Amino acid sequence: MSALPQTPAIPSGLPAPAPSRILVVDDQPLNIHAMHRVFRNEHEICMATSGPQALEFCRATPPDLILMDVLMPGMNGLEVCRALKDDPATEHIPVIFVTGLSTQDEENRCWEVGCVDFITKPVNITTMRNRVRAHLLLKQQSDLLRQTAWLDGLTGLANRRQFDERLEKEWLRCQRAGCAMSLLVIDIDHFKRYNDRYGHLAGDDTLRRVAEAVRGAARRPGDLPVRLGGEEFVLMLPEIEREGARVVAERLEADIRALQIAHADGEGGVVTVSVGYATGHPSREDQARAESLVGRADVALYAAKTAGRARALAAE
Template sequence: MPLLIWSGRWILRHPYRLARSCWIRSKELFMQHWLKGSQRKPRLLLVDDQRINILTLHELFREECDIFMAMTGEQALETCRKLSPDLILLDVHMEGLDGHEVCRRLKKDPKIRDIPVIFVTAQGTEEDEVLGLELGAVDFIVKPINPIIVRARVNTHLTLKYQSDMLRSLAQLDGLTGVANRRKFDEELERTWRRSLREKTELSIIMIDIDYFKRYNDHYGHLQGDTCLRSVAGALATTVNRPYDLLARYGGEEFVCLLPNTDLNGAVVVAERMQAGVQALQLEHSGSEIGQLLTVSMGVSAMMANAMDRPQVLMEAADKQLYQAKQAGRARIRFGS
């Protein structure tokens, strides 16, 4: 038996048993980290046309991951589009679409190309690895699989995926208020517009502006102004309940809310809840010409996307309604198409 170092002492032990104790602890630490950050188990997609291979991998990861399975390349791609797994273990040699072709198609699809792929193959030559890496795979596992190696590599790439997702998410947040930033809003508006065009559904936008905010900053100071922005953002965010709705800081003291599959009446209801939420904050604003409390003005617009226009048309319509709300005395909602 090989000689191993363990806790500063030389111990003769079977290497599998020692390694097993190491990955059990590593697995526990990894899962604690993942669940704390994402509030869910990582999603693992197993793709193999041999049921026994899928069952073997399923047994390894069933406790710490949500497992999804596919036995053809077509099923794998469909599952990716529906569920967006965090990692794919993809067999190279399959009937129909083989693993290489599945990976090619995966990386060409903007919606799923960031899902990391680990190839599982019985051929571990340098040529195979080079081809796989050129196609976009992040790692290789050679059959027959070694449970310790498989676990270590899967945990490594799930951790990297989690960190990448976190960085991407942070890049789309406004650093002061914690809601989405302008960049995230612009990207989501484009996607939602295309979806509206495809599904023939209405979408709505609410533009929100804090009344007399420059006076607020001048009177209370910029630090208190930042606190005010965070409070208003929090109040607005509590009224946006559907997972596909989006509240963003548009710039300065302006916020914007994107409501897919929502007509004008529905958007006005959301705006009214937003206005009530801000009023409930009871934030003092002695520089306001409306009263002694902080208020907001809102412009609401809705339309169905069409091939002749761009989403900026909807933005301009909501901005026009916001301008009319401010011209009419502020602290009110104006709406129209």
């Protein structure tokens, strides 16, 4: 594709979306710079010159939309899109292919891997601007709906509905990748007594503070902090082995204790949590399902409660 001319803003019947992060993926820097000139006054433009670089960027800093060439050396755009859609952490990023491919079979392959649109080279600037604008608006609207449906209203963490959907997907992804998956189940100790003594407003504030600690323990884009309901939380840790899960569980238990939230009926006079954690290897456990990992973590949580609370224990 030849360099795109710099053009003024083009009127559209669509409302202008809020400034967004667009990732341009192309092995030709000239094409990237051309895209940058078109969108730099409206959005934050990032770039990647290879498929692996694009995947790394998306997992670390998910963009709002991707403009990607199909034909690239090594890992082509179709392979990148398929990998993005296979990962729950990146599957909702819309991909628009900017391509010189024109046959029906080539177009069908673009749709099959999960793109939302494609723009044929040579690019019509007006068409590209309006398609990008339309898909950014759709992304913003779908993000809002997803937040309403998938987030806990009190803490802002993922809710049970999102957890149930992500759990099976992550299990299958780890199975295909041949990697481990760990899960922490966290329960606030003596929380009913806390509510009875301090009131539900104080209880809600404590839930929010514990939720922030759980959120802080999710340090990678693929980690999922969840409020299952009541005083129970979950932290999903894909690609984490047992030792890594132990470190996260013990650190989280200590971090919540260090909040020093007064609790006269609690262990040591402060709010504490009990944590049960389990690790599974989906590729080695053909008969096991994701639910078995939750069950094992629950058993470990019960053992932590029985052993005196305020501790993290591993599943057998």
